[in-house]
Amino acid sequence: xxLFTSSWVVPVARPPIRDGRVAVDGGRIAWVGGxxxxxxxxxxxxxxxxxxxxxxxxxxHCHLELSYLQGRIPLPLAFVPWVRELIAARAHETPNVxxxxxxxxxxxxxxxxxxxxxxxxxxxxxxxxxxxSGLRAVVFHELIGWDPARAEAIMDEADARxxxxxxxxxxxxxxxxxxxxxxxxVSAALLGRLLARGGPAAVHLAESAGEARFLRAGDDEWxxxxxxxxxxxxxxxxxxxxxxxxxxSLGILRPGLLAAHCVQTDAADRTLLARRGVFxxxxxxxxxxxxxxxxxxxxxxxxxxxxxxxxxxxxxAGTLSVLDDARALRLTFPALPAEALVRMATLGGAEAxxxxxxxxxxxxxxxxxxxxxxxxxxxxPLEYLLSGEAQLRRLSA
Numbered sequence: 011x012x013l014f015t016s017s018w019v020v021p022v023a024r025p026p027i028r029d030g031r032v033a034v035d036g037g038r039i040a041w042v043g044g045x046x047x048x049x050x051x052x053x054x055x056x057x058x059x060x061x062x063x064x065x066x067x068x069x070x071h072c073h074l075e076l077s078y079l080q081g082r083i084p085l086p087l088a089f090v091p092w093v094r095e096l097i098a099a100r101a102h103e104t105p106n107v108x109x110x111x112x113x114x115x116x117x118x119x120x121x122x123x124x125x126x127x128x129x130x131x132x133x134x135x136x137x138x139x140x141x142x143s144g145l146r147a148v149v150f151h152e153l154i155g156w157d158p159a160r161a162e163a164i165m166d167e168a169d170a171r172x173x174x175x176x177x178x179x180x181x182x183x184x185x186x187x188x189x190x191x192x193x194x195x196v197s198a199a200l201l202g203r204l205l206a207r208g209g210p211a212a213v214h215l216a217e218s219a220g221e222a223r224f225l226r227a228g229d230d231e232w233x234x235x236x237x238x239x240x241x242x243x244x245x246x247x248x249x250x251x252x253x254x255x256x257x258x259s260l261g262i263l264r265p266g267l268l269a270a271h272c273v274q275t276d277a278a279d280r281t282l283l284a285r286r287g288v289f290x291x292x293x294x295x296x297x298x299x300x301x302x303x304x305x306x307x308x309x310x311x312x313x314x315x316x317x318x319x320x321x322x323x324x325x326x327a328g329t330l331s332v333l334d335d336a337r338a339l340r341l342t343f344p345a346l347p348a349e350a351l352v353r354m355a356t357l358g359g360a361e362a363x364x365x366x367x368x369x370x371x372x373x374x375x376x377x378x379x380x381x382x383x384x385x386x387x388x389x390x391p392l393e394y395l396l397s398g399e400a401q402l403r404r405l406s407a
């Protein structure tokens with residue numbers, strides 16, 4: 011039995027504990043409390059010095075496949091021009107370059123004190139890197155297909171890719187779920203096929219004003235991009251509703267769906283997301299760099315929507331640390347409670363990914379812990395974590 015102690019323990023599921031202790035046995039949390047608290051077990055006490063012990067971060071929306079593009083697309087850049095740059099860059103990627111980028115991205119996650127990641131992948135070529143990383147990973151195999159005539163073929167290709175996955179991924183804490191890219195890039199026919207199989211498990215939703223315009227009445231900028239991609243022949247009758255309402259009309263909004271961004275949502279959308287039990291991953295730094303505007307976080311929380319954080323990719327954000335995203339939200343919305351932001355970076359993400367064994371420091375959960383050292387004891391550990399000074403490291407427990 012090992013007992014870790016520091017100036018503060020932030021369990022997330024309960025208030026911070028001054029001079030707290032966390033007992034770990036066999037890789038699981040056995041006890042958490044104050045010194046000499048009820049039920050404290052005997053064991054080797056390891057004093058980490060001044061600082062904060064917290065659960066490992068959970069990055070609920072990340073594109074590791076795009077890590078090799080870090081610094082290659084100038085930022086800030088408006089969304090559709092960024093998409094064009096992204097498409098052009100991906101046309102020239104090589105497997106070795108992509109894989110090296112993923113390796114760097116995985117190391118960034120580990121160095122940031124991350125315990126789990128929700129990774130968006132189009133080709134599933136790097137699952138072995140995740141399996142060997144020690145991260146718990148939910149990989150969303152993302153399908154893109156605007157031409158309804160291609161829906162069946164795209165599903166067949168996805169099935170073949172999934173059937174070829176190596177055995178033993180689950181034993182290494184990697185699971186794969188099928189996802190859709192977005193309502194402006196996936197046809198209703200393909201969404202219907204995904205729905206028939208119990209999915210999609212994740213989707214980009216209400217990300218840009220252009221997406222909202224495209225679904226309401228058509229949008230010249232997005233339509234032009236589709237034409238340039240050889241999809242101008244696809245006839246699309248705009249449904250005249252918001253992206254959230256459009257997906258709901260197709261039956262896509264279901265309990266457990268993880269929707270990323272949700273910047274362009276009104277009060278009715280937010281009520282609908284809460285009622286349907288949809289998780290929303292907020293990506294504030296990526297949204298800022300792609301000139302999308304801030305998501306209405308306070309309003310989403312007030313509506314009862316369950317929120318988490320995602321870094322998005324290194325093609326649109328500077329790091330893969332969701333603590334940096336929590337800090338960005340604090341700067342944009344200083345009235346948001348610190349405990350809500352820290353929860354979004356930890357337990358909120360674990361809940362969104364269905365990883366009930368992570369995200370908080372509670373008995374029987376996996377001891378995936380992080381520690382932020384300080385020069386001296388700080389008066390408020392939650393505010394310290396959001397201050398921009400905290401540097402996390404994973405604890406070997």
